[in-house]
Amino acid sequence: MVNNNLTSQLTETLSVDNGTDETPIKWCSVSLSEVLEKGNRLEASVYDVESKQAYARIKDGIYPPVYLLGINSPVKKAHYGGRLKRNYVEKNSKNAIGFIGSSEMLDINPQPLKFMVDDERVSNLHVKRGTVLMSRSGTIGNMSFVNETLEKFLISEHAMRLECDDYPGYVYAFLKSKTGQALIQANIYGSVIQQIEPEHLTGIPIPNAPNEIKSEIDNLVSRSYSLRDESNVLIEKATQLMIKELCLPAIENFDLKLFKRNVPVDTFNVKLSGLTYRLDASYHVPIVDAITQHLKENCRELTTVADTRISKRIVLPGRFKRIYVEENVGRVFIGGKQLWELDPCNKKYLSLSKHGDRIKEQLELHENMTLITCSGTIGKVSLVGKHWENWAANQHIIRIVPADNSVAGYLNTFLASEYGYHLITRHTYGAVIDEIDDLHVSKIPIPILKNQDIQRLINVLTLQANEKRYEAYKLEQMALKIMDNEVIYAKRPELV
Known part of the structure; x- marks a missing residue:
C-alpha cells in the first residue's frame, strides 16, 4: 500500500537523475586589496574571469603598462558632450548640421536623420579629427576614430571622447582588441542602462610599447580611416553624376x-x-x-x-x-x-x-x-x-x-x-x-542612362570606393594583429 502512495511516487520521480548538466558557473576569488583598488565596487562583473586574465596579461607583459588616463598616460583628456534639450530642425534649414549617435558613428559613411542648428549651444558636441570615440551608454565599448567624415557631424553625449597628444591610433587599436574590450567591460556600472565614465579609464592599464611600434599601429589606423574618407568622396561623386545625368x-x-x-x-x-x-x-x-x-x-x-x-x-x-x-x-x-x-x-x-x-x-x-x-x-x-x-x-x-x-x-x-x-x-x-x-x-x-559612358563611370567609381574600403579593412586588421602579436601577447626574449 505504501508503494502506491502518491507522495512516495512523487518523491521517487523527483529523485530521478535525467542526466541534465548544470549551466557552468564562472567563479574566482577576490582579495580585499582588489576590492579597494576597484573603488569598493562589489559587482561580480568587475572581477570577471576574462577581465582578470586580461588585467594580469597586461601587468605581466613584456612592456610595462601605464594607466589609460592619468599622469604619463596616453589619453590626455576623456570627456563627453553635455546633456541638452535637442531642438531638431529640417535638413535644409540655415546652419543645420547632422547629429548622430554612438551607433551611427560606427558607420563608414553616416547618414544623419536628425539635424540641429550649429551654434554655441551645441559646441561641445563637435569632435576633433584624431579623437578616439568609445560608446559609453547602452552598448559599451564600440570604437570609432574621428576622420574627415565624422568631423562634419555633431556626436551625442553617449560617445566618450578620448583625446591623445600622440599615437591616438595605438589607443584605438588597444581598446578595440579583445583584451582591451575585456578591460572596458569590467568597468561598466548600472542595472538598467549600463554606462561607463571617464574616471573608470584611470584603472585600465595599457602597454607602454616602444614609440616605433606605437607609430606603426597609429599610421595603419590613420590610413585606414583616410581610405574610408576617400571611398566616401568617390561615392558622393558617383551619386552626383547620376543626379546630374537624370x-x-x-x-x-x-x-x-x-x-x-x-x-x-x-x-x-x-x-x-x-x-x-x-x-x-x-x-x-x-x-x-x-x-x-x-x-x-x-x-x-x-x-x-x-x-x-x-x-x-x-x-x-x-x-x-x-x-x-x-x-x-x-x-x-x-x-x-x-x-x-x-x-x-x-x-x-x-x-x-x-x-x-x-x-x-x-x-x-x-x-x-x-x-x-x-x-x-x-x-x-x-x-x-x-x-x-x-x-x-x-x-x-x-x-x-x-x-x-x-x-x-x-x-x-x-x-x-x-x-x-x-x-x-x-x-x-x-x-x-x-x-x-x-x-x-x-x-x-x-x-x-542615356549616356552610357556616364553610367559606366558611376559604376567604376562605386567599385573603386568598395575596393578602398577593403583596403581600409586590411589595414585595421593589420594594426590589430600587430597589437596582439607584438604588444599584448609578445613574449620576453628569454622565454622564446
Whole structure:
C-alpha cells in the first residue's frame, strides 16, 4: 500500500537523475586589496574571469603598462558632450548640421536623420579629427576614430571622447582588441542602462610599447580611416553624376500632385486603376509617382531590378532557428543593423554543421552583391566588399546578385540614393513590424542612362570606393594583429 502512495511516487520521480548538466558557473576569488583598488565596487562583473586574465596579461607583459588616463598616460583628456534639450530642425534649414549617435558613428559613411542648428549651444558636441570615440551608454565599448567624415557631424553625449597628444591610433587599436574590450567591460556600472565614465579609464592599464611600434599601429589606423574618407568622396561623386545625368531635383522640390495644399496632412487622389490591390496610403504617396515619372522623362529606359541586364537573382532567406558556435568553428553572421559598418561589431558565428546547406544556398554573401534591409528598418542599402566574402547575413536582408560587375556599382548607387530609398520603402507593409519581400524588390524601377559612358563611370567609381574600403579593412586588421602579436601577447626574449 505504501508503494502506491502518491507522495512516495512523487518523491521517487523527483529523485530521478535525467542526466541534465548544470549551466557552468564562472567563479574566482577576490582579495580585499582588489576590492579597494576597484573603488569598493562589489559587482561580480568587475572581477570577471576574462577581465582578470586580461588585467594580469597586461601587468605581466613584456612592456610595462601605464594607466589609460592619468599622469604619463596616453589619453590626455576623456570627456563627453553635455546633456541638452535637442531642438531638431529640417535638413535644409540655415546652419543645420547632422547629429548622430554612438551607433551611427560606427558607420563608414553616416547618414544623419536628425539635424540641429550649429551654434554655441551645441559646441561641445563637435569632435576633433584624431579623437578616439568609445560608446559609453547602452552598448559599451564600440570604437570609432574621428576622420574627415565624422568631423562634419555633431556626436551625442553617449560617445566618450578620448583625446591623445600622440599615437591616438595605438589607443584605438588597444581598446578595440579583445583584451582591451575585456578591460572596458569590467568597468561598466548600472542595472538598467549600463554606462561607463571617464574616471573608470584611470584603472585600465595599457602597454607602454616602444614609440616605433606605437607609430606603426597609429599610421595603419590613420590610413585606414583616410581610405574610408576617400571611398566616401568617390561615392558622393558617383551619386552626383547620376543626379546630374537624370536632372533630379532635391526631394523637397518635386512637384507633388496634392489634392489639398497647406493642410496638416498630405491629401491626394488615387485612381481605381492605380490601386494594384494595395489599400495602404503609404504605397501611393505622391513622391513615388513624381520620381518615377521624372525618371521616365530623363532616362533612355526605365526597367526594374528583375531585368536580367540588372540582376541574376534576388534572394530572401527563410526564417530558421539559429545555432551559434565559437568564433573559430563557425561562419561570421551579421544583421541589418551592422550593414553600414566596415568591420561589424558584435558579430556572431553560425554552426556550419547545422546550417551548412542553408548558408551556401541562401545566407552567404559575395563581393558586389547589393544588400537591402527588408524587416524592421526598411531600405538600408550596402555593397558587399571583398572582406565580407563568404560571410553570412540574416533573413532580414535581401540580396541582389548583379548581372555582372559592369552594372553592380551603378545598381547600388541608385538604390542607395534618397530617390532609391523612396522607391524601396513605398512597398512597405505590416501593422507592427514593417516588411518588404523579394517580389517587391524585383519591381523597383531602375533607370538606364542615356549616356552610357556616364553610367559606366558611376559604376567604376562605386567599385573603386568598395575596393578602398577593403583596403581600409586590411589595414585595421593589420594594426590589430600587430597589437596582439607584438604588444599584448609578445613574449620576453628569454622565454622564446
